[in-house]
Amino acid sequence: MTLLDAPPTSPFVLAPKDTPRKTERLVDLFEYGLDAPICLTWELTYACNLSCVHCLSSSGRRDPRELTTAEAKAVIDEFERMQVFYVNIGGGEPTVRPDFWELVDYASEHHVGVKFSTNGVKISPEIAQRLVRSDYVDVQISLDGATAEVNDHVRGPGSYATAMKAMQNMYDAGFKGFKISVVCTSQNISQLDDFKAIADTFDAQLRLTRLRPSGRGADVWDELHPTQTQQRELYDWLVAHGDGVLTGDSFFHLSAFGDALPGLNLCGAGRVVCLIDPIGDVYACPFAIHEEFLAGNVRSEGGFQEVWKHSELFLKLREPQSGGACTSCTFFDTCKGGCMAAKFFTGLPLDGPDPECVQGYGEELLKNRKDTAVELPKSSIVDHSHRTTRVGREGMGPIQLTLSRRAGIAPVNASDCEVGPLVGFTPEQPPAGALNESPRAGINLLASSKSRCVCGRKGACSCS
Amino acid sequence: MPDLNLDRGWDLHPQVSVRPEPFGALLYHFGTRKLSFLKDTTLLAVVRTLAEAPTARAACAAAGIAESDLPRYQRALSTLAKSSMVIERAS
Numbered sequence: 001m002t003l004l005d006a007p008p009t010s011p012f013v014l015a016p017k018d019t020p021r022k023t024e025r026l027v028d029l030f031e032y033g034l035d036a037p038i039c040l041t042w043e044l045t046y047a048c049n050l051s052c053v054h055c056l057s058s059s060g061r062r063d064p065r066e067l068t069t070a071e072a073k074a075v076i077d078e079f080e081r082m083q084v085f086y087v088n089i090g091g092g093e094p095t096v097r098p099d100f101w102e103l104v105d106y107a108s109e110h111h112v113g114v115k116f117s118t119n120g121v122k123i124s125p126e127i128a129q130r131l132v133r134s135d136y137v138d139v140q141i142s143l144d145g146a147t148a149e150v151n152d153h154v155r156g157p158g159s160y161a162t163a164m165k166a167m168q169n170m171y172d173a174g175f176k177g178f179k180i181s182v183v184c185t186s187q188n189i190s191q192l193d194d195f196k197a198i199a200d201t202f203d204a205q206l207r208l209t210r211l212r213p214s215g216r217g218a219d220v221w222d223e224l225h226p227t228q229t230q231q232r233e234l235y236d237w238l239v240a241h242g243d244g245v246l247t248g249d250s251f252f253h254l255s256a257f258g259d260a261l262p263g264l265n266l267c268g269a270g271r272v273v274c275l276i277d278p279i280g281d282v283y284a285c286p287f288a289i290h291e292e293f294l295a296g297n298v299r300s301e302g303g304f305q306e307v308w309k310h311s312e313l314f315l316k317l318r319e320p321q322s323g324g325a326c327t328s329c330t331f332f333d334t335c336k337g338g339c340m341a342a343k344f345f346t347g348l349p350l351d352g353p354d355p356e357c358v359q360g361y362g363e364e365l366l367k368n369r370k371d372t373a374v375e376l377p378k379s380s381i382v383d384h385s386h387r388t389t390r391v392g393r394e395g396m397g398p399i400q401l402t403l404s405r406r407a408g409i410a411p412v413n414a415s416d417c418e419v420g421p422l423v424g425f426t427p428e429q430p431p432a433g434a435l436n437e438s439p440r441a442g443i444n445l446l447a448s449s450k451s452r453c454v455c456g457r458k459g460a461c462s463c464s
Numbered sequence: 465m466p467d468l469n470l471d472r473g474w475d476l477h478p479q480v481s482v483r484p485e486p487f488g489a490l491l492y493h494f495g496t497r498k499l500s501f502l503k504d505t506t507l508l509a510v511v512r513t514l515a516e517a518p519t520a521r522a523a524c525a526a527a528g529i530a531e532s533d534l535p536r537y538q539r540a541l542s543t544l545a546k547s548s549m550v551i552e553r554a555s
Binding site: 032034083085086135138 | 479483485497
């Protein structure tokens, strides 16, 4: 779940970072839920101009059942009554809704702050000018690669240029501190410094979040999720950059590497976090669009407040949860078994380790799961993906080097490029034939950020 | 961080909203977009009555805070002042 981007304050005016005496921890109080969510994500539409391969909500096409303008305003009225201070608006691409700006203005007038996530498609110089004048609106632009080739492989052709143009427009309008939101993948972990540099250039703030195997993300998770080594690299980077970078509390599973990262370090699903989807369905968190985590609908009697306060699912999530297999682990107190959605969509038990458990317990389970061919959870929720295949996802990705060797040639004199864990690995099947059928089957030999090829290029290189 | 001057008048920042919760309260500052958590209902009472009290010390006394507990509350208020949740009243 995504939680707080709030920075710390002090003991007993408590902020997320503080961890005083165990019995006083804010986390422990939050486990029983709040009168209203702190962090509410509201996806306004399933329509999107892009087809990102890891889209959590499998967005693309608008759903005819989406909330009308009047219904959306009624939801905002409810937020005001419940004192939901701000909402994170997303989609789909929320700005393609014709009434988007009208709803943003309505929320502002009703003292509900809005932070909206966008790929930047509608952030023209005029819109940026308008945004800078509002106290109640914050903007988050998605970017999943610090270079066009890394970004566009995941988010689609032209999406890097769109995002950069939007950022330039925000900067030119004088909007300081807008957010640049990055989903961390195996392909961009080596670019963390570059992302930071981009954020600094535009007077923006960097926000890093975790890739979840939710929605279309399930299809690419095996390919894109960071390796154990990259998780360590990410953790060290987050520790070094501390409070300057936001994470939405999404990496609390990494706390098992050592010191807890800033944030609440708690799965807030149904406790302090929830999601309202475009048709008004309320889910426990933005990464759990599946009937298992569906609590109700804002159109039902009693509205959102009724769902938040009394739905069976949310009340269950607020009961003390069993740590199951994780309870005996030394790090359970900080990582709490990790992300519920990540476990669910990778077919792991909810009371066991996270698939990306840094102690390696998740990996073991995943391996067993693959050996026994456990079926992954399928959702009966309508898939809103575009029906056409996106252009540009053909062929290998930008840094998906497929290393092939002619049979019989031993991998001697490995060049400096070969710093990955697969040095010396000879694929059992010659990838030459596999290449056409499965363009993404290449061996990812993404080098660490510090390494350079002998030819001088940073990271993985195909010069040899 | 210098401690907040208890003998001055203090107000909640006009852009701050307070939401009571079973454990205390949440404070949200619409200007800085920052959240704070009050983990203590007595502190909540102080924050809510600051504006009517002539001084922060008077607000604490009215909330029934003993002299021996005052330093803890002063520190908490100082933290709130640092993040502009409470501001010194113009005299």
